Amino acid sequence: MTTLRQEREQLYFDLWEGKRPKRVPIEIMANLTYAIEYMGYSLKRELYSAEKCVEAAEKMAELIDSDNLPTIPNNESAVFRYTKAQFMVPGNDGFFQHPNISPLTQEEYPEFSKNPLDFIVKKIQPRVFGILEDDPEFGHVRINIARQVVANQFAGQVPRLMEKYQRSGAVSVGLLIWAPFDFLADYIRSFSNVLLDIRKKPEWVLEACEAILEYELKQVEMLPKPFPGTVPTILLPLHMAPFMKPSDFEKFYWPTFQRLIEGIQERGYQANMYCEENWTPHLEALNDLPGRCQIAFETSDPKKIAAVVSKKHIFANGYPTELLKTGTKEQCIDKAKELLDILAPGENYIFAITKPFLRKNDTNMDNVQALVEFVKEYGKY
Template sequence: MSAQKMKEYRTKLFSDVYAGIIPDRIPIWDGLTPEYLIQYAGKDLMTTQYQYNVDLLVEIYEKGMEVCRGDMPAGGFARNPIAMMFQQSLSMVMSENGFIQHPERSFMEANEYDEFIKNPYDFLQEKLEPRLNKGFQGEVFRARNYAKTILSHMDVGREFGIAEATIIERYGLFKRPFGTVGMQLVPFDFITDFYRGFSKIPLDMRRQPEKLLDALEALMPYSIWMGKPQVVSPLGCNMIMTHMAAFLNQKDFDKFYWPTFNKLCHIAAEQGQAMQIFLEGDWTRFIDNLQELPQGTQLWAEYGDPQQFKDKLGKKMVLGGFYPLTLLRTGTKEQCIDKAKELMDILAPSGNYIFIFDKSALAPSDINPENYTAVLEYVLENGKYENAGDVVTTENKEDSIKKYSHLYPEFKSKYVLTFDEFKKVYPPSDQRVEPLMRAAYDKYFNMIDKGFFL
């Protein structure tokens, strides 16, 4: 099969799954990070991250194709240490072995909730971002270092984009359409991970729960705004990488985490956008909550009981995960294949399933490449459906979507102006150039004001 035909075939696999149709076979994601691919190609992890270019990345990706068997390009999101250098980031730090990590730190004081609640975005820009990034302290330094940060992200993004597109065309891989993927901010994780910290948030939950709840709600307009995709497509998604939920009991989960999380998933669905959620830890105890999410939500589970997930969510959600990556390092080839068969027997019947490992490999020592390829080749050879083309459920997706967007005001900040607001202070010199100005303004607005560069 030609690369173009293979690309069309793979695109239909995902189109069918996301539309609630049983595909020709189980779609497959590779579970290899950029860090793994760099090291597998024999490159030094630390220095390579400072010198990304198309030729180098294509070489790394090509080497990785020795073990990759998935339907989408492996690798995915990569941190940018050059941008971090200009930021002088304290929230993302490169370790001595070249891995970029998020250290446990707190940048917001317990007595600052009132100021945060008043306008979260303005408070972030004025107070918190300079604390996270020492390069953003001082008006002139901030402007210059922010420009360098953005230019670095644009350069790296371009190199990765060209290299990935090269591999996609060579091997006929599926890629979500440009502009259809967004990172969804989750209020509880956002406040915990970047501002209060893992060790401080439990204190807030006990000592000032109402302040914390008000802060979570205050973040909703900004979260909704950031979650609006440039392009709505059934092949697109907003991505959530959950964190704190796994560390909460049911009572605290229901009180602090779930209300804003659930509403954001439904608001995205109102806008025509599916949510792809990585469930860090074991969410089996929250499975009744997950049943409330919109039909077609994509759940990637790290741990948990796959049978319960299939029984309670299999007709409504697209499921993936559960396969322990560690087994690929410690198990025999037969044990690894047997585990894949076990999960396929549970999760594959009636569709709504993508084969994904529970997490992705960071270093060559994380997996035995022979076991990795053996598992994916088994899925490729034995993941065909006899009832391809059947619908997974006759339930109407629209009936599963609750309307919440009307509960929240439009996001506003003195630092974020629409073009119509901007032209009041800088009007077009002639009506002929107004649409050209608007197009340019919106282009860079989406790149900067709605870009997850920090």
């Protein structure tokens, strides 16, 4: 007898094999911060309690009957605090955000490009982890121990919840990495500085992107063998492209990104990317990506996606998260129908919200539940 979980997983297997699934898969993501506040808990306290985090994640699974597990019961907030991490900083209410930091100076580009791993370990990490300044000799050991302690607290919870609530585990995630240019912008040069760098030191930026590409592909090579019986993927949040003019995108962003996707696939993984903001000006470039990729879109025009992007790829997202907070049930369902009418006929669509719920007031749970039930029926082929 086929279980509900097997039925849900088959939806994804069919998509990745280029077959028509029985219906459009449904993915709703609720961040652990949302789940904790939904329970009435404080981020400044319960975000550091593995027991409360698991309780909150389980509550989301009870409330949201999507095909995925809506909330992952795992977080490293305690690690960020313990290691004095500057790349994830809590606000007064306990919510963590990524500040616009630049631990790499412009003059250090050539040194970084010669050996990114060595530079990251010896110079960048000490600049972003306060614990390495406090304890240069054993700081890295302490970071690894902290991460392992936190991981042990959540060990086994994801598969337990997937089985209990019959959610799909068809797609596994081996690693989260960035397009080489995004790596520069998000973590070592900052959004603002990297856009100045491409004007003042364009060759240094190109050399750095090449070095980052090699560094990231080595990370993929070091991964253990993919979990059998799943579609093994690498997650890629794509950030900077919408803020670049086409000529800069073609010169600085696309070449190393395309080769990164090729390298990921050559190493036995599939690319699962999220095109943040509006990628409409760059949609045609996605047709040059090899193989079958999953491409999620935030605010790109769905009609242009359907018309321009090759159906060899899997499309995801597109449903505006904000509408679930501000709209009536009828408005929420009408928008879902509109998107399904545009994107579902390609038989390569995963219905998903554009952004996960982050804070307690980000959505109306009644609307979410009505949306899921509607898509289950209307999304049948």
